[in-house]
Amino acid sequence: MTWTQLSAVVEAMARGLVDLGMRPGDRVSMLVTPGNDLTAALYAVLRAGGIAVVADAGLGPAGMTRAIRSADPQWIIGLMPGLALARGAGWPGRRISVTPFDRLEKRAFGVETSLTELARSESTAALPRVNGSDDAAILFTSGSTGPAKGVRYTHERLAALAALLRDRFDIRPGAGLVAGFPPFALLGPAIGATSVTPDMSVTKPRTLTAAALADAVLEGDCTMVFASPAAFRNVVATAGDLDAEQRAACDRVELVLSAGAPVPLDLMDDLAGVFPHAEIHSPYGMTESLLLTDIDREGVAAAEAASRASGSRDHGVCVGRPIPGVRLALAPLDDSGVPADTLLEGEEARGVLGEFVVSAPHTKAGYDRLWLTDTVSKQDTLDGLQWHRTNDIGHIDAEGRVWLEGRVQHVLTLPTGPLGPGAVEAVVDRLDPVWRSALVGVGPVGTQAAVVVLELDGAADPQYARTKPGLAPLALTDEVRAAVAEAFDGLDIAAVLVAPSFPTDIRHNSKIDRPRLARWADRVLRGGAVGKP
Known part of the structure; x- marks a missing residue:
């Protein structure tokens, strides 16, 4: 879609929504996958004075039902899967499909009309004026530390975010952004960037391949790329499949952004190999504030070197x-x-x-x-x-x-005082056979024992390729304990375990569910069944 087309479609849809009865302050549940349809629909809702309610499909039916019912929307705009889920779960709201349904489908799903029909209605309805303090969107958190929470953003706060992104990353007219993370696909038009959604499952970031990313760069002549660390790890792993044209496209990328979970230096180094002429940045933020700090690859390397x-x-x-x-x-x-x-x-x-x-x-x-x-x-x-x-x-x-x-809920309370798990994990993750690690506390609060849980990388060290879940091999346990003791003045690691896999959040596939791993570690150390965490 061109900017002219997007503007015309948004205007027409917004007038159609007002004609249909949408009023300022009405909440609208958006059950559309990221792409052109969702972008146009979301901006049309905002132009009509509505409040866009965006819940991640990765929450699953139960999580989405909890989120949608808590928001209590007056309207639902969706594709067939979303409308089917809304009907089955009894979600509130008048239904609008994206494309026209036949008479039987309309009756079955309770659909009144479609965005396509609204855009073609040639309505002349007056669009309302919104205040900066009016709510514009309800964005739900990933639910990685409990039930997903709805986060309210006003028009002025979204405008402040868009201005901040433009200034921070020097977004120029004509810049192109490949958004492998849904919120930034929606923010693209607001910051003036041509936005391309790559071929991937938005609920499974690891489905993003290097070829799909490069094709998206080519399609939009993009200079910026944004994805989660889990998505980028798969991009790195599949970079060997790129053809000459795709590699040339990656060479033209100027800015690579990754956020949503910690981005270690080794991943930044690997990304520099895929995008050799790009600045690699790891901004820190959250659903409640999408950009708080920023650092580039050279900055991370300098910080770690200074620490050592x-x-x-x-x-x-x-x-x-x-x-x-x-x-x-x-x-x-x-x-x-x-x-x-x-x-x-x-x-x-x-x-x-x-x-x-x-x-x-x-x-x-x-x-x-x-x-x-x-x-x-x-x-x-x-x-x-x-x-x-x-x-x-x-x-x-x-x-x-x-x-x-x-x-906060992951803090270990040892006899020596509180300890953040990420500090120890950063040390353990540098060991060759370790894919990733998690430090968890086992035992009563205040007297917990520190336990390291590992996911191993058999490719990095073949001797661990067939390691069974449970207690780690003695040599590896000694290596972990020695590395931690050296970095933390003799900090004692009570046990080192190997897990078959780590439970993570769905949105980023990166945030480790440490409480769940702690329960698993406690069970294993008590002699219980290993199984999955």
Whole structure:
């Protein structure tokens, strides 16, 4: 679609929606897969004054039902699979299909009309004017640490986010973006970028191949690429399948962005091999605030080199410094792993393990219909600003760089004090046979034992290719314990286990479900069945 076509279609659809009865403030559940149809439909809803409700299909039927019912939409716009699920689950809302249905299909799915028919209706209905403080969208979190939460964004906060992205990454007219992550496919038009959705399953990031990504770059003459770490790992793994034209397309890419989960330096190095002329960036954010800090590959390498040279305890994943407009504070953890009520900023916050608390113009307006959760996340007041508790933990080093070490609910409470799992995992992940690791606590709060769980890479070290799940081989256990003890002043690892696979979130396929792994580790160490976590 050209910009002219998109503008005309959005305008026509919006007028048709107003004619049909949509009013400012009406909530509209978007059950359309990312691509041209969803982009046009979403902007049409915003032009008509509606509030777009976007729940990830990766939540599954039960998770989506919980999310949609909590939002209580007055309208549903969907493709056949989404409308079928809405009918079967009894979701609220008047139904609109994307393309026309025949009479029987309309009756079966309760569909009144289609976006195609609305766009062709030649309506002259007046479009409403919206205020910047009006809600524009309800975006649901990935549900990786509990039921997915609806996050409210107003028009002014979405506009602030779009402006921030344009400025931060120097989006110029004519720039092209391959969006392997649905939210950025929708943000593309707002930041003035030609947006291309690659051939992949949006609920399975690892289905993105290097060939599909390169074809998308070619299709839109793109210079920017955005995908999750899990998607990019598969791109790296399949890069050998690229033909000459596809490799040339990757050579033209200028900017590679990866977020949604920690992006280790080794993955950045691998991506530099696929996109040799691109800047590799790892911005840090979340559904509640999509961009907070940023760092490039050279910055990560410099931070890790400085940590090793100084012998400091700067371990974890370095995500750089806060970007302009973002204020970042720290709520220190007490001995039981609970963040304090007081916030630290500047020099006071350096080297302290705590929860990150942020304030920015593009941060969420609030959680939707979750009064207690919203109140807790905004309970902090500093300089009269609204702050958001991120639930992410870590520390700020002497140079002001942010290091992520996990989530509040993942903190280990050892006899020696609280410990963020990400710091130890960053050390263990450097060992050759390790694909990825997770540090979990086993035992009562305050006296937990530290247990490392591994997923092994048999290709990197063939001697571990047939390792069975359960207790790790003795030589590998010794290697893990030695590496951790050296980095953390003798920190004792009670056990090292090998898991058949790690439970992860569906949206990114990267966020490890550590509580579930902890229960599995506890079961295995008690002599129970190994099985799957």
